[in-house]
Every structure is written in C-alpha cells, then in structure tokens.
Amino acid sequence: MSKSIYRNNWIHIYSGFVKTTFRIGPASYFNDRAHAHFTPSLIIPLIGIFFTGLSLWSLIWIPFLCIGYGKIFLDLPIHSGIDESDPPEYGFYFYGESRSLVFTSFWWCWGMDKKCFHMPWEWDWVRTSKLKKDGTWEHETRKNRKDFYNDKWKNILWKESYPYTYVLSKGKIQNRIATVMVDEREWRCKSLKWFPLIRMKSKSISVEFSYAGPFERFVLIEKKGYPTHKAEDETGEVGERTGTYKGGTIGCSYSMLKKETPLETLRRMEKERKF
Numbered sequence: 692m693s694k695s696i697y698r699n700n701w702i703h704i705y706s707g708f709v710k711t712t713f714r715i716g717p718a719s720y721f722n723d724r725a726h727a728h729f730t731p732s733l734i735i736p737l738i739g740i741f742f743t744g745l746s747l748w749s750l751i752w753i754p755f756l757c758i759g760y761g762k763i764f765l766d767l768p769i770h771s772g773i774d775e776s777d778p779p780e781y782g783f784y785f786y787g788e789s790r791s792l793v794f795t796s797f798w799w800c801w802g803m804d805k806k807c808f809h810m811p812w813e814w815d816w817v818r819t820s821k822l823k824k825d826g827t828w829e830h831e832t833r834k835n836r837k838d839f840y841n842d843k844w845k846n847i848l849w850k851e852s853y854p855y856t857y858v859l860s861k862g863k864i865q866n867r868i869a870t871v872m873v874d875e876r877e878w879r880c881k882s883l884k885w886f887p888l889i890r891m892k893s894k895s896i897s898v899e900f901s902y903a904g905p906f907e908r909f910v911l912i913e914k915k916g917y918p919t920h921k922a923e924d925e926t927g928e929v930g931e932r933t934g935t936y937k938g939g940t941i942g943c944s945y946s947m948l949k950k951e952t953p954l955e956t957l958r959r960m961e962k963e964r965k966f
Contacts, residue, residue, distance in 0.1 A: 693762055705762040710787060710794045712762070716780035717771035725769040726780075730759035757785055758792055779803050811882035814891055822849040822873035848872060853957060855900065857929050857966065867929055868901045871953050874944070896956050899942045901927040930966025940966045 693707035711730045719726035736752035743749045773779075779802040785794035795813035799806045820828040821839055824847065831837040839848065855869035878891045928939030945960040947953070 701766050701768070703764040706760075708758060708760055708792055709762055710785040710792060711757055711759045712782070712784035714780045714782035714784060714800060716778055717769075718773035718775070718778035719766065720776055720778075721774055722766060723770050723772055723774045725767040725771060726778075727763075727765040727767070729763055729782075731761050731763055732759035757794060777803075809881055811880065813881050814878035815881045815884065817877045817879050817884065817890070820875040820877075822875075823847055824849050828875065851953065853954060855929075855957070855961060857961070859931060865929055865933065867927060869957060870899045870901065871957055872897045873947075873953055894947045895944045896947060896953050896960075897942070897944045898957070898960075899927075900929050900940065932966075 693705040693709050695703065696706050697704040709730060711733055713729045713733060715725075715727045715729075717723075717725055719728075732755070736755035739752045739755070740749050743752070771778075780800050781802065783797065783799050786796045786798055787794040793812075795810050797808045797810070799808070817832065819831045821831075821844075823829055829837070829839075829844075829848065831839070850870060850872050852868050852870045855867045857865040857867065859865065873894070874897055875892065875894045877893075879886070880889055883889050927941055928934070929941075930939040933939035943964075943966075945956055945964065947956045948959075951959075
C-alpha cells in the first residue's frame, strides 16, 4: 500500500495510505540511534479534535486517527548503546494484514511492555482439519488439540506422492518427489464465533519434498565456519538456494481452487511457484 519515495542515512519517507502509527524509542532493530516512526497525517485529526473538543463532532476524526497517509522513519544522531532486535519503544500503532487498510488490533507500547487490544471483527482460528484416507476429516480445535505429526496418524491421514520437477533460473532441472496431504482451516470473527455463516475457510495442500534422481554431492569447503564457495548438495531441497548455507525449500503449502483435486493443485503449483 505504501511506496518508498526518499531515503538517506537518517530519514526514510513512504507515500500512500497506511494504518496509523506513532512510535519513538532510544534505538531500532540492531541500530543504537534514537528512532521515531510516525504517520505525518496524524497531525490533521489532532488539530481537528483540538478545535472541536471532546464532543460528538470529534467523532468525525476517528477514521483519520486510524488510517493516515505516508510513513516517516527517523534515525537521529543520538546513540543509546542499545544494539538488539527488540529495543524499548513508546507510542501506539494499528495492526492488520499488510496489503489491506483494515486493522484488526491496536497496540500500545510503553518501554518493553506492549498491550494488544483485539478488534471484534478480527478473524480468530477455529479449527484445522486433515483429510483422512476414508474421505472424512479429522478436526483439531482449541479444546481438542491433536499432534498430526505423531506416528499414529500415518495410516489414518490421506497422503500421496508424485514426481515434481523444478527448473532453476539457469536451466538446471531438479527432480523431486512431492508428498502431498490436504488441510482445511477455518476462522470466525472474535465477537461472532457462535454464528457459523460469518467465517473464512482455506483449503490447501501441504507438500514435503524428497530427492528423486542420481545422487551427486560436492564437498562444502569452509573457512572459520563460512562456506568459501557454492556447494550443490542433491537432497530434497528445491529452489535457487539448494545446497547453500541458507538452504532450499523442503516443504510448503499451496491454496486449492474450488473443485480442484490435490494433484491438479500440485501441477498448478509446479507451473506457477518460484522458490
């Protein structure tokens, strides 16, 4: 939703409509400089509330408090000596799915303490279901937790293996075996869990890759624990990072379309997905 329009070593400016934020702190992510992150348009509803006062008229400014325009990140030349991934901060922000302006929670930050206020329309997980060999579903809920990775489910849950081919950017072909299972998940609004008509469902395949082809292994040469050149290790990994210290993909999920079979979904993923 937002786009970077200017950046130097102390300021980063974004344009576009965003969920409102105002946070300051002595440091940011592994950066010990004093930091500020705010939505500049926040000043508009604050001025409006100042003139209208806390009255019914001030209600018109509420949407502008939640949704604003632009983001500014400031790294000030004040060094706190705090160099960590989660430094203290002070302020607030509205949170939600990154590609949408709809916020699902409000966060209040004070030092290392953070308080989350969930919105009544926020989606809340209800169940995860696994397809069984007999065509029925096995359900996991909050009150009935199940460990589907336990060996007892191996002969109960539906599972099939198919050949899978992936072509790297340089033309090399990776031949793999894709073992597929089928999952279905359901979410309902926090305030309307009792009402089954307002819900979101997602059906997908879960895939685990294993190796299929002649075995090749190149010795990984390391110096002080770091690889000195690329090593290709023909394992179950898929993608451009296969054999590197970061590693390729060994498993993933992919959404199923309506009336699509698991194999049809896998073949569509084989054509569309890049690793």
